Amino acid sequence: MPATSNVGVTMNLAESVLTALKDHGVRQLFGIPGDFALPFFKAAEQAAILPLYTLSHEPAVGFAADAAARALGAPSVAVVTYGAGALNMVNSIASAYAEKSPVVVISGAPGAREGRAGLLLHHQVKTLDSQFAIYDEITCDQARLDDLSRAPQQIARVLQSCIAHSRPVYLEVPRDLVFQPCERVVPLPPPELDAEAVGACVDEIMSRLERAQRPALMVGVEVRRFGLEGRVGELARRLHVPVVTSFMGRGLLARGDTPVVGTYMGLAGQPDITHLVEESDCLLLFGVIVSDTNFGVSERRITPRSAISARDGSVSMGWHKYHNVPLAALVDELNRRVAARQPRAEGIAADYPRGLQADDEPIAPTDISRAVNDLFARHGRMPLASDMGDCLFTALDIENTELVAPGYYATMGFGVPAGLGLQAAMGQRPIVLVGDGAFQMTGWELGNCRRYGWDPIVIVFNNQSWEMLRVFQPESGFNNLDDWHFADLAVPLGGEGVRVTTRRELGEALERAYQRTGCFQLIEVMLPKGAVSATLARFVAGLKKTH
Numbered sequence: 129m130p131a132t133s134n135v136g137v138t139m140n141l142a143e144s145v146l147t148a149l150k151d152h153g154v155r156q157l158f159g160i161p162g163d164f165a166l167p168f169f170k171a172a173e174q175a176a177i178l179p180l181y182t183l184s185h186e187p188a189v190g191f192a193a194d195a196a197a198r199a200l201g202a203p204s205v206a207v208v209t210y211g212a213g214a215l216n217m218v219n220s221i222a223s224a225y226a227e228k229s230p231v232v233v234i235s236g237a238p239g240a241r242e243g244r245a246g247l248l249l250h251h252q253v254k255t256l257d258s259q260f261a262i263y264d265e266i267t268c269d270q271a272r273l274d275d276l277s278r279a280p281q282q283i284a285r286v287l288q289s290c291i292a293h294s295r296p297v298y299l300e301v302p303r304d305l306v307f308q309p310c311e312r313v314v315p316l317p318p319p320e321l322d323a324e325a326v327g328a329c330v331d332e333i334m335s336r337l338e339r340a341q342r343p344a345l346m347v348g349v350e351v352r353r354f355g356l357e358g359r360v361g362e363l364a365r366r367l368h369v370p371v372v373t374s375f376m377g378r379g380l381l382a383r384g385d386t387p388v389v390g391t392y393m394g395l396a397g398q399p400d401i402t403h404l405v406e407e408s409d410c411l412l413l414f415g416v417i418v419s420d421t422n423f424g425v426s427e428r429r430i431t432p433r434s435a436i437s438a439r440d441g442s443v444s445m446g447w448h449k450y451h452n453v454p455l456a457a458l459v460d461e462l463n464r465r466v467a468a469r470q471p472r473a474e475g476i477a478a479d480y481p482r483g484l485q486a487d488d489e490p491i492a493p494t495d496i497s498r499a500v501n502d503l504f505a506r507h508g509r510m511p512l513a514s515d516m517g518d519c520l521f522t523a524l525d526i527e528n529t530e531l532v533a534p535g536y537y538a539t540m541g542f543g544v545p546a547g548l549g550l551q552a553a554m555g556q557r558p559i560v561l562v563g564d565g566a567f568q569m570t571g572w573e574l575g576n577c578r579r580y581g582w583d584p585i586v587i588v589f590n591n592q593s594w595e596m597l598r599v600f601q602p603e604s605g606f607n608n609l610d611d612w613h614f615a616d617l618a619v620p621l622g623g624e625g626v627r628v629t630t631r632r633e634l635g636e637a638l639e640r641a642y643q644r645t646g647c648f649q650l651i652e653v654m655l656p657k658g659a660v661s662a663t664l665a666r667f668v669a670g671l672k673k674t675h
């Protein structure tokens with residue numbers, strides 16, 4: 129190490145990491161400590177550079193950080209201990225990777241000398257590198273901060289990758305270096321643009337658009353991840369094209385003034401929206417993850433001949449590809465070339481159920497969307513966090529509002545912790561939609577609301593069943609679940625709960641939950657067996673056909 133490298137040092141390694149995180153847009157930390165991470169947690173608490181929220185189980189830590197990152201369009205952090213902690217979080221980070229959410233994983237690790245002692249350490253799997261290798265597979269950049277002179281550059285590189293790719297990254301912090309002196313991280317400039325590639329690509333898009341009779345724009349998750357909603361909305365108005373979201377992109381542009389026709393769901397969706405997309409002769413796909421859940425249910429699929437797909441830093445058009453054209457650069461150049469025009473009146477509009485009957489009939493999933501739409505009409509929209517299961521398909525029948533959901537990777541257990549992450553990040557009260565099966569996985573995390581003052585409204589779809597699986601395979605008895613009486617758990621966990629079985633009770637419970645702030649409100653909605661949303665039934669039928 130050159131003798132001068134630490135001149136002017138005023139911080140330790142943990143402070144260097146935390147300051148860099150803040151400089152890169154991070155607003156909070158979620159975590160669970162363990163002995164390998166105790167020094168880092170101590171440093172984080174002492175330095176108070178970012179607020180720290182501890183939860184109960186690592187999958188929830190990953191989901192909460194993921195949701196916060198999605199909501200803010202900026203990296204968010206999950207801090208865990210080595211082995212048992214970090215490996216417990218693998219599924220959540222895999223999900224964030226698949227769905228392009230910029231989560232920074234910070235794991236404590238054995239100290240530099242501990243590894244050399246020749247003894248097996250607790251929490252060690254095969255070798256001391258096993259965890260790094262596992263995380264290599266589910267993050268886009270990694271570093272082990274075991275050399276204080278290199279650490280600042282490594283941190284800068286890893287955080288730049290996190291933002292540039294909008295994917296998770298991994299930092300391993302040896303516990304004996306946490307309080308060692310380290311220089312401040314100097315953020316790297318964004319990667320350089322190839323202006324010629326962008327120009328050529330936009331030339332070709334413009335000439336295709338000029339020839340097109342029925343252009344359309346589908347927006348996907350990257351539009352939010354790269355903070356482009358305003359600029360893409362502006363472009364849609366200039367181009368005069370109708371805008372739909374992908375399944376994963378549901379909730380995009382909800383904050384702006386560009387009208388969104390609805391969400392493309394192929395066979396499972398509203399037919400006029402499906403036709404608008406599939407009959408387009410110039411379909412712009414901006415940041416859309418091409419997956420079976422986004423496209424597998426399509427009637428005719430989307431053909432490369434008519435689609436222009438911009439994602440992962442490149443643009444595919446017809447059968448060729450422009451590399452090095454990030455979505456932001458593409459949108460900016462298009463906005464520069466297209467003159468402003470009046471917004472287009474599309475004639476198609478998503479049809480959301482409204483007007484819940486206050487009667488004694490049993491509740492169907494659509495009644496839940498009806499009740500939420502009515503609530504929004506009375507009091508304004510709220511952000512939503514949804515789990516996987518019929519609750520997600522029901523969410524599609526709720527007005528276009530901020531939504532975080534695992535629409536592509538489709539992991540269960542996301543809903544409740546994501547709701548906590550949303551509230552921590554946005555400071556706004558969310559509604560959580562979650563099935564009984566998923567609530568069994570991570571519902572306990574609600575017990576963390578009281579000490580942080582979070583007060584989400586949680587709607588549990590209790591059909592005493594893994595109902596989505598039953599739709600796939602009706603003959604199997606293992607999809608029956610027991611009745612756990614979730615509403616009765618609310619008080620001991622620090623909230624309030626009510627079980628509802630009729631539409632009147634549902635409407636009243638939701639209004640009451642809205643009025644009662646300051647602690648979480650759990651509404652356990654009892655659904656008759658077999659009552660599924662029409663969208664789920666069509667979605668599963670569509671997926672089954674493609675298998």
Ligand code: TPW
Pocket residue numbers: 516517518519538539540541562563564565566567589591593594595596597
């Ligand atoms: C972590 C597989 C997909 S949907 C489903 C399972 C088990 C049933 C969900 O039951 P729930 O909702 O929550 O009661 P509903 O509406 O269907 O009744 N493990 C994980 N993720 C997934 N996706 C599964 C298993 C699955």
Ligand code: MG
Pocket residue numbers: 517563564565589590591592593594595
């Ligand atoms: Mg269920």
